[in-house]
Amino acid sequence: MRGPLRIAALTAILCLTAPTLAAPKKKAPEPVPTGRLDSLMPPPPRYLVPQSALASVRNPKTIEEETGGRLGIALVDSKGALILGFNRDERFALCSTFKAPLAAAVLIGAEGGKFGLEGEIPFGKDDILDYAPVVKKNKKRGRMSMAELAQAAVEVSDNSAANLLLPMLGGPEGLTAFMRAHGDSVTRLDRNEPALNENAPGDPRDTTTPAAMAGLMGRLLFRDMQGKSADTLRGWLNASSTGDKRIKAGLPEGWTSGSKTGTCGTAYNDVALVKAPSGEEFILAIYLDRPTVDAKAAEAAIAQAAQAALDFLAKAQKSGLD
Numbered sequence: 001m002r003g004p005l006r007i008a009a010l011t012a013i014l015c016l017t018a019p020t021l022a023a024p025k026k027k028a029p030e031p032v033p034t035g036r037l038d039s040l041m042p043p044p045p046r047y048l049v050p051q052s053a054l055a056s057v058r059n060p061k062t063i064e065e066e067t068g069g070r071l072g073i074a075l076v077d078s079k080g081a082l083i084l085g086f087n088r089d090e091r092f093a094l095c096s097t098f099k100a101p102l103a104a105a106v107l108i109g110a111e112g113g114k115f116g117l118e119g120e121i122p123f124g125k126d127d128i129l130d131y132a133p134v135v136k137k138n139k140k141r142g143r144m145s146m147a148e149l150a151q152a153a154v155e156v157s158d159n160s161a162a163n164l165l166l167p168m169l170g171g172p173e174g175l176t177a178f179m180r181a182h183g184d185s186v187t188r189l190d191r192n193e194p195a196l197n198e199n200a201p202g203d204p205r206d207t208t209t210p211a212a213m214a215g216l217m218g219r220l221l222f223r224d225m226q227g228k229s230a231d232t233l234r235g236w237l238n239a240s241s242t243g244d245k246r247i248k249a250g251l252p253e254g255w256t257s258g259s260k261t262g263t264c265g266t267a268y269n270d271v272a273l274v275k276a277p278s279g280e281e282f283i284l285a286i287y288l289d290r291p292t293v294d295a296k297a298a299e300a301a302i303a304q305a306a307q308a309a310l311d312f313l314a315k316a317q318k319s320g321l322d
Helices: 060-067 096-110 134-138 146-156 157-170 171-181 210-225 227-239 295-315
Strands: 031-033 047-051 070-077 080-087 120-122 143-145 256-263 269-275 281-289
Touching: 060 070, 060 080, 060 295, 070 210, 070 295, 080 210, 080 295, 096 146, 096 157, 096 171, 096 210, 096 256, 096 269, 096 281, 120 146, 120 157, 134 146, 134 157, 143 146, 146 227, 157 171, 157 210, 210 227, 210 269, 210 281, 227 256, 227 269, 269 295, 281 295
Parallel strands: none
Antiparallel strands: 031 047, 070 080, 070 281, 120 143, 256 269, 269 281
């Protein structure tokens, strides 16, 4: 997805990939096409937003400038339409957001009979990292099932749980291959915890883009996973409390979300399954790199970006033109 067009009415908030629509025959405020996603999923509809509505949506560029860092946003619906994108194709450190597709890979592997979710993986003291709250609780037991490890990796971001699961998938290279098999040609995992959190400037290792991650999680949850597995992952995401001050804090009334966060010290991320009061689901990916503000302000900026994205969504309407 190259060469997004910038809309003057809302500088840098929308990235377009669709051809411009012809002006309506009747005199009326001309809607602005906000894009078609040449995506991982089937051809999506177009979204239109009146110019007057755009003026009331907060510009993510302003939020980015207030953080002193680099902000990336992508919002994708269940059909694969990219509703908005800001720095959507720039690379950001994955941090722990890789644990969402990791858990999906475990569930899909079990669907195909590659292994059983109740199969147990043994571990010793050398496998227990500093941040491993669930694995530490099972130290005496010395083993945990794949389902328990995947749940721990998502719900509390347990680093040791993720490391114990990776060899079952072929290591970081195996998880990258899984993502390629599900249409994501961008996201890559190269190292285990905690090395993957290095986030060195210009290093493409262990990175993704907001559009790639939103598209990948949308494809997995809305299309590729069997219903039972998708519901299991939804449950784990909804049970996660690590993102309470990020996307969840910016939700409009009546909306719900479940997410997988990532924090690398120099990066703050959140990838969420958000659900409207109507029941319609979306994937919202927000990445914030190297902010100069403190952690509290960085998390607040993610909440503000989520609010801006969903304010925009509330004003969007499907044109019916495909």
